Amino acid sequence: MRSVKANFLVKEYINKNPLRVLVRAYSDEEVIPNSIRGFDYIRHPRLNKGLAFTLEERQTLGIHGLLASTVRTQEEQIAICKYSLERYGSPLNKHLYLAELLDTNEKLFYELMSTDVEKYLPLVYTPTVGLVCQRFGLVYKRPRGLFITIHDKGKIHQILRNWPESHVRAICFTDGERILGLGDLGAFGMGIPIGKLCLYTALAGVPPAHCLPITLDVGTNNQSLLEDPMYIGVRQKRVTGSAYDELIEEFMVACVKRYSQNVLLQFEDFALANATRLLDRYKNAYCTFNDDIQGTASVVVAGMYAACRITKKKLKENIYLFLGAGSAGVGIASLLCDAMVEEGISMEEAIKKVYMVDHEGLLSTKRQSGIPPHAVKFGKDMEPTKDFASLVTSLKPTCLVGASTVGGAFTPAILQQMAKNTERPQIFALSNPTVKAECTPQQAYDNTEGRCIYASGSPFPPTKYGGKTYYTGQGNNSYVFPGIALGVIICHARHVPDSMFLSAAKTLALCVTEKDLNLGRIYPHLNEVRNISNKIAASIINRAYDEKLAGMYPKPKDVDCLVQQYLYNTKYINYMPDCYNYPGSDSGIKVKTIEEMIAKSTKKTGSNKGCKK
Ligand SMILES: NC(=O)c1ccc[n+]([C@@H]2O[C@H](COP(=O)([O-])OP(=O)(O)OC[C@H]3O[C@@H](n4cnc5c(N)ncnc54)[C@H](O)[C@@H]3O)[C@@H](O)[C@H]2O)c1
Ligand SMILES: O=C(O)C[C@H](O)C(=O)O
Numbered sequence: 001m002r003s004v005k006a007n008f009l010v011k012e013y014i015n016k017n018p019l020r021v022l023v024r025a026y027s028d029e030e031v032i033p034n035s036i037r038g039f040d041y042i043r044h045p046r047l048n049k050g051l052a053f054t055l056e057e058r059q060t061l062g063i064h065g066l067l068a069s070t071v072r073t074q075e076e077q078i079a080i081c082k083y084s085l086e087r088y089g090s091p092l093n094k095h096l097y098l099a100e101l102l103d104t105n106e107k108l109f110y111e112l113m114s115t116d117v118e119k120y121l122p123l124v125y126t127p128t129v130g131l132v133c134q135r136f137g138l139v140y141k142r143p144r145g146l147f148i149t150i151h152d153k154g155k156i157h158q159i160l161r162n163w164p165e166s167h168v169r170a171i172c173f174t175d176g177e178r179i180l181g182l183g184d185l186g187a188f189g190m191g192i193p194i195g196k197l198c199l200y201t202a203l204a205g206v207p208p209a210h211c212l213p214i215t216l217d218v219g220t221n222n223q224s225l226l227e228d229p230m231y232i233g234v235r236q237k238r239v240t241g242s243a244y245d246e247l248i249e250e251f252m253v254a255c256v257k258r259y260s261q262n263v264l265l266q267f268e269d270f271a272l273a274n275a276t277r278l279l280d281r282y283k284n285a286y287c288t289f290n291d292d293i294q295g296t297a298s299v300v301v302a303g304m305y306a307a308c309r310i311t312k313k314k315l316k317e318n319i320y321l322f323l324g325a326g327s328a329g330v331g332i333a334s335l336l337c338d339a340m341v342e343e344g345i346s347m348e349e350a351i352k353k354v355y356m357v358d359h360e361g362l363l364s365t366k367r368q369s370g371i372p373p374h375a376v377k378f379g380k381d382m383e384p385t386k387d388f389a390s391l392v393t394s395l396k397p398t399c400l401v402g403a404s405t406v407g408g409a410f411t412p413a414i415l416q417q418m419a420k421n422t423e424r425p426q427i428f429a430l431s432n433p434t435v436k437a438e439c440t441p442q443q444a445y446d447n448t449e450g451r452c453i454y455a456s457g458s459p460f461p462p463t464k465y466g467g468k469t470y471y472t473g474q475g476n477n478s479y480v481f482p483g484i485a486l487g488v489i490i491c492h493a494r495h496v497p498d499s500m501f502l503s504a505a506k507t508l509a510l511c512v513t514e515k516d517l518n519l520g521r522i523y524p525h526l527n528e529v530r531n532i533s534n535k536i537a538a539s540i541i542n543r544a545y546d547e548k549l550a551g552m553y554p555k556p557k558d559v560d561c562l563v564q565q566y567l568y569n570t571k572y573i574n575y576m577p578d579c580y581n582y583p584g585s586d587s588g589i590k591v592k593t594i595e596e597m598i599a600k601s602t603k604k605t606g607s608n609k610g611c612k613k
């Protein structure tokens with residue numbers, strides 16, 4: 001839809017002046033500046049089409065001769081990318097190839113992602129992004145976001161002005177203190193907001209020009225990073241207290257001043273104390289959410305709704321035991337209680353069904369260490385214990401939720417006990433990356449006689465048990481945050497309340513098919529996620545209007561159509577009007593399939609295996 005409109009405008013404009021190209025797909029209002037000429041069309045990843053520039057485009061734009069004479073289609077380029085990517089062995093090298101593609105030809109990168117989300121997502125996101133962050137000093141090449149340091153106080157608005165895009169609609173930012181389950185990675189945490197915003201585009205169709213990743217570099221308490229010559233952040237211990245809070249405050253104010261009151265501000269991978277405190281401080285004053293608290297809650301509650309279809313029970317008929325009572329754990333528990341209340345029980349009754357354990361043991365009102373403020377409501381009037389396994393026996397939970405960062409914490413004995421507690425035990429092993437998962441799907445099936453309902457935060461390969469193969473789903477907030485952001489951006493929502501995360505959970509759960517459940521997953525296939533994001537966005541927009549939080553009136557009659565109109569188009573822009581197009585500008589080599597083209601080429605040149613990175 002969009003591309004037709006965009007192309008029409010491009011053509012109309014070029015008809016008037018062929019050398020000044022209006023590119024709607026660049027963003028809604030932007031015109032490529034007059035200063036963009038010739039080589040710039042190749043140099044700029046947003047404009048570049050590589051060998052897909054037609055002969056007419058090459059001549060008109062002044063790039064004829066800068067490219068080899070062959071003209072390829074985007075489809076042919078995709079085939080070549082896939083072929084190249086396969087030749088890299090490790091996920092990190094594959095990631096580097098993809099990052100370079102994004103840096104040179106943005107549309108080709110996103111088109112490639114869209115051809116197989118399940119395959120490419122783990123290379124740009126969890127788990128590979130964890131490795132990318134740990135090696136960020138080596139990986140870092142060119143700016144993909146802004147670094148704002150503790151020494152930039154008083155100048156944050158000025159720094160935001162240095163970002164080359166003026167229509168930013170969403171910012172994802174971290175201070176790098178709790179990167180996945182890997183701890184404090186300081187400025188190396190930049191990989192996370194980059195990865196998250198890449199998903200805004202790849203999984204929900206938010207135009208890349210609308211997204212800005214930011215790292216707030218306030219130092220790091222990671223001693224090995226402070227001593228690492230490769231470290232690229234501020235080399236000092238973390239600044240805390242009022243100096244830290246003032247930086248955050250100035251940052252929030254500067255973002256709305258620079259962009260708009262409704263710019264979406266996504267907190268990501270902040271450590272527990274700051275995550276909950278800052279969300280409480282800002283959620284009713286800005287358009288903001290914390291993905292680890294609220295996005296995670298939404299995706300896990302969606303999985304629990306889907307699991308109800310297998311167990312034939314309601315949410316309120318389960319007993320929940322959490323390992324980990326941090327941002328994710330308490331976020332999930334809180335939204336779960338809201339969902340149980342909707343099923344007709346009181347909040348008090350709902351809370352009684354949820355038991356939580358942190359590194360100090362059961363959240364007990366009698367324990368000496370006390371209960372952290374964000375989790376007080378889940379404290380139980382019970383004897384304190386640090387023995388998680390004994391709680392699995394005594395409380396007889398039907399659902400285990402792991403958000404503890406402790407890989408392997410759900411031991412065989414714990415899983416076997418879960419199989420005694422209930423016919424279909426639910427096991428959520430949410431900690432990332434892969435090594436931090438509380439148990440693998442294989443361990444879960446092996447120790448529950450294959451009766452468990454399992455989901456993990458990081459992807460796992462298919463699991464075999466009892467002659468059947470299970471394709472377990474990824475309980476990762478990536479199913480929801482891109483769609484939620486899409487909805488919020490489109491309707492210019494003022495805030496992102498918890499009710500939106502419950503709406504998203506219900507929408508996602510409805511997308512789970514019987515086939516998914518039979519295959520062992522309580523989430524849809526990842527290749528469906530683009531469509532799901534659109535549905536989530538529509539549900540968010542409807543909720544925003546219901547709650548009078550939308551910033552765009554009147555309410556559009558057709559919300560789905562509104563969503564479609566906004567979406568980024570991964571197909572190349574046609575820079576030329578029809579009258580400039582004439583036949584005969586393809587590669588000239590007629591091959592039936594792309595595979596044939598690659599086969600022909602490798603026959604001639606050899607497979608060049610030695611070139612692997
Ligand atoms: N799958 C997802 O979408 C998703 C989303 C958010 C977070 N996570 C993962 O969940 C994990 C936790 O994230 P978070 O934001 O809640 O972190 P957090 O630091 O806020 O909380 C961690 C919690 O685990 C507890 N804990 C630590 N060691 C423990 C131990 N030995 N025994 C019992 N409890 C222990 C801590 O006390 C704390 O309550 C991370 O690995 C993160 O990657 C996954
Ligand atoms: O980044 C992810 O994969 C999910 C989540 O936000 C996390 O912090 O682990």
Ligand SMILES: [Mg+2]
Nearest residue numbers: 268269291292
């Ligand atoms: Mg996170």
